[in-house]
Amino acid sequence: MIKNLIKTLQKSTKQSIDNKEIILDKDLPKNITALKEIYSYPDNTDVQFRSLHINGLDKTAMVVFISTITNTKIIDEHIVEPLLKNQLKDSRIENIITIQSYKKKNNMKDVLIDINTGNAALFIDGEDQAYLLNVTNFEGRGIEKPDNETVVKGPKEAFNEKAATNISLVRKRIKNEKLVIENITVSKRSKNEVYVAYIKDVANEHLLNNVKERLKALDVDAIQNLSLLEQYIEERKHSIFPTVLYTERPDRAVSFLEDGYIVLLMDNSPDSLVLPATFWSFFHSSEDHYLRLIYGNFTRILRMAALFITIFTSAIYVGVVTYHIEMVPPDLLLAITATREKVPFPAAIEVLLMEFAFELIREAGLRVPSPIGPTIGIVGALILGQAAVEANIVSPIVVIVVALSGLSSFAIGDISMNFTIRIIRFIFIIAASLFGIYGMTAVFTMGLFYMVSLKSFGIPYLSPLSPKYKSSKDTLFRRALQNEIFRPGYVKPKDMTKR
Amino acid sequence: MGEPKDKIGIKEYTVIALLMIGTKTTDDIPAMLFDSLMNAGWTAPFIAGVIALVPLTLLLHLATKYKEKNLIDICYHLFGKFLGFIVLFILWLIGFVYIALDTATYTDIISTMYFVKTPSIIIYAVLMGVCAYGAKRGLEQIGSVSWAVYPYLQVSLLLTLILTLGQGKASFLFPIFGPGEWEVMKESMMNLSIYMDFLYLFILFPFVKSTTDFRKGTWIAFIVILFNLTITMVSYVMLFDFQTAMTLNYPYHEVIRSIRMGFLINLETFFFPFWLIATFIKFAAYLYINILLFGKLFNINHFEYIIPAFSTLIVFIGMIPETPTFSVHYFKEMVGNIASPMFFFLPILLWILAKIKGDLRT
Incomplete structure (x- = not known):
């Protein structure tokens, strides 16, 4: 029956x-x-x-x-x-x-x-x-300021959850008939649509077909938004480095479009995906170009310093205290040993403990309902740190080291890259606790080998630094706008010069 | 993966060459030269370099004539199947033994100068692990990494040089020819193997974008290496005088221990990472070329899969000498005595054969 x-x-x-x-x-x-x-x-x-x-x-x-x-x-x-x-x-x-x-x-x-x-x-x-x-009227919020990629100087519009609005924000910036917005349905049941935006006489045909094929090859019932789509189309799912850029700023998306990149938009996503992405696109922010040359490069230097501080300070501290004590000037060394005298743990455990606590406070602070937010900060940072030092669980210098590296990690604006760097920091601490500077250098070299072998939609991850391509050399430093005359050669644009 | 898909450019090729050969000044090669030439040790790389011009020019001449062929193909072409195989096999064997000995030296440097308490097998394993990882990534990646880090490595060497020369005494250099002109000439000839690696670089010939790139890159690398080697050797003599320099096994590491900058008294941990990065890349390149040659000899298409096995083997071979500081030193001299004449005469032989075969007329 x-x-x-x-x-x-x-x-x-x-x-x-x-x-x-x-x-x-x-x-x-x-x-x-x-x-x-x-x-x-x-x-x-x-x-x-x-x-x-x-x-x-x-x-x-x-x-x-x-x-x-x-x-x-x-x-x-x-x-x-x-x-x-x-x-x-x-x-x-x-x-x-x-x-x-x-x-x-x-x-x-x-x-x-x-x-x-x-x-x-x-x-x-x-x-x-x-x-x-045609009488569509989906409910959604209006155009607001960007939450994650804030700038002091420059436009303050952000994408919202309506694809139509987002496309309009893009079209507002590129008033050109060659801006094409194609529509591809990517899911079987929910019929989610992805809008592929590109400039027809700039974007590389081969790259475009690659992206479109990857979108069409998807075989799923539903992909709600771009954050999920990103994970469907990226090449290495288990890689620690992100290979698709995620931005909520229309001006940033447009500047990539103008360079020959491809931008994906979607309903329910207050953001856009930029393909392909290199390491530098995660490192840059749109404000670098809005600020005058010197100021922009100053922030770039600061950001690079912050990146290195985040990755290396804690690890160097562990390495130096455990293996290379002779490196420290005697007075400082005495100060460090004096404070470490009462602490029962090895330096590595001490630092890992504090780093973990910092990450906990950070994660908890993110999830906590906003009225209680400040309390977490006070309890976490002030009381916990102070009490841990007084209870001789950690030495004061470790608090300084961890606070410095934690603070610096906020200078990297991109969410994905931020995670990458925070995780890498732990790898380096462990390497330093095992082999000191030797271990750190070994991990660093392996990391470099890994990074240069990464590809995002066929584009080498560290280009144009290495392998070398013709471009405006916008990597660590940017150049004067008048001198940035080339589109990045690695995306192989149809039109190489910008003028 | 197999053979590299994309070709490497002139920049990548040049820096690979620079890192492979230029780093020799930081291991026990200077010690070897000081041993026999005393304060004239620094002239040896220069004179050997001048002598090396002969095989190098001939090799480049051959390479430009046989456009599509690398050293392996040229050897097979000129020597025939059997003899070519034997020559290449000897080349490979020298390369392999040299890698094992050299990595043993570098492990010894790390364990005697920096990590005295850590068991050297672990240091060795980490060293080879990283190199194997790098080699397995492929030639393009080795090239890219070299290019990305090379400027910083050269700057760190330059800083060492400036600090050393500033603290040294120029009068230690005299008399220029130390034990005598004839002795200097002889020893330089015997140490021609410093530049032997150029021979191995010719295996990479088809993977470099163009013949001009290869030729230019080789010359640039050769000149920069010549100056790097000579000037660092000069700096060692100037800082230590030859009596001390003769007794030191790893002068570079003694140098970075001796120099100081302002309030920073111990700089070695600052220079150490740069030297290490160069070391990792150097051996990754060595390993890659050696295994590429091995793969070609025995027709292994996906030679990258034997890299881990070979690196493990190298660790065990390299661990055999019990007092590496002395025994490896001795073995290296032995291999050098075989390799130097080979490096000098093989290109000449190849060139003569090519001339006889009539391939050089166009």
Whole structure:
């Protein structure tokens, strides 16, 4: 009996899928019954079937839409009202309704896609096609300031969760007909759409096809947003380094577009993905170019220093205290040993303990409800650190070292790179505790070998530093804008010069 | 992976050559030269360099003539299948033994100068582990890494030189020819093997973008190495005088222990990482070339898979000498005595054969 039940169930699912394949019929009630079945009407509360009679043509009609994602006011004023008031006998439907854009489809599948994306479908009795009218209105927030990539000087708009808004923000910056925004559906069930933006006469064809193929090859039911898509399309899932850049700033995305990169946008994602990405794109921030040359490079130096401090301070401390004491000037050495005298742990344990505590405070501070936020900071930083020193669990110099490296880690703005550096820091501490400077150098060299072998969509990770490519040499330092005349050669743009 | 897909450019090639040969000044080669030439030890790299011009020019001449062929193909072409194999096999063997001996030396440097308490087998294992990892990544990666770090390494060497020369005495250099002109000439000839690695670099010929790049790169590397070697040797004599320099096994590491800069008295831990990076890259390149040769000899297409096995083997071979500071030193001199004439006469022989075969006429 159960077998039979399963069989009927399977049959009904099969049928519902078959329904989507059907061609529309001239008979209105037949179409509507099919639609009602597909949408489980009336269980599905926000699907609306509004029937009406067009007086002039003497025909019945039906408007189908999902009320929560459509602009009902437009439906009232521009579809229902004109149709009802129409008295002319021989006017055509497209001349009666006063809506901006529409299209005709005779396939149930296409109709469903449109209704699901917030359009209204108009069925007329005696016609074997439906009018799909553009009345989409998804709810979302407005354009706000960027949260993660803040700048002092420069535009302060950020992407939001509506792809249409994001595209508009991009188009606002590139007023050129060569800016192409293609649309690819990447998931089977939820029909999530990805917008591929590129400049046609700049972006490399081969790269573009590579990206598009990778998007089309996806075989999943749903990909909600770009953060998830990033993990589907990146090359090395287990790599410690990120290979796709994630930015919430339209100006940053656009500057990459202009250099021949490809930008992905998506609904429900307050951000964009930039492909391909090199190490430098994670290291840079958009403000480096908004500030004057000297100031911009000053921040670059600071950031590089912060990067090295984050990775190496704790490890060097461990290495020096354990293996290379002779390196420290005698006075400082005496000071260090005096404070370490009462501490029962080896330096490595001490530092790992504090680093771990710092990471805990950081993670907890991120998840804590905002009213309690400051408390965590006070308890974590002040009381914990102070008490740990007084209880002789850690020495004061370790607190300084860990605080310095922790603080510096915030200078790397990109979330992914930030994680990379925080994790690498631990690897170096362990290497230093095992082999001192020797271990650190070994890990560093291996890391370099690993980094140069990484590729993001076929582009070497450290380019243009190594391997060398023709470019504006925007790596550690940037040059004056007048001298940045080349697009990065490693993305192989169709147009190499910027002027 | 197999053979490299992309070719390396002139920059990458040059710095690989620089790192492979230029680092010799920081191991026990200077000690070897000071042993026999006393205060004239510094002239040996220079004179040997001048002598090395002969085989080098001939090799470059051959390489430009046989455009598509590397050293291996040229050897097979000129010597025939059997003899070519034997010559190449000897080349490979010398290379392999030299890597084992050299890594043993470097391990000895690390364990006697910096990590006295750590068991040297662990140091050795880490060294070879990193080199094997680097070699397994491939030639392009070795080139890229070399290029990325080379400026910093050269600056660190330059800083050492400036500090050393500033604290040294120029009068220690005299008399220029130490034990006598003839002795200097003879010893320089015997130590021609310093530049032997250029021979191995010709295996990389087809993987460099163009013939001009290869030729230019080789000359640039040769000149820079010549000056690096000579000037550092001069600096050793100037700082220590030859009596001390003769007794030191690893002068570079004694130098960075002796110099001081302002309030920083012990600088060795500052220079050590730079030297280490150079070491890792050097042996990664050595290992790669050696195993490339091995793969070619025995027709192994995916030769990178034997890299881990070979590095393990090297660790065990290198660990055999019990007092590496002296025994490895001795073995190296022995290998050098075989390698030096080989480096000098092989290119000449190749060139003559090519001349006889009539390949050099175009």
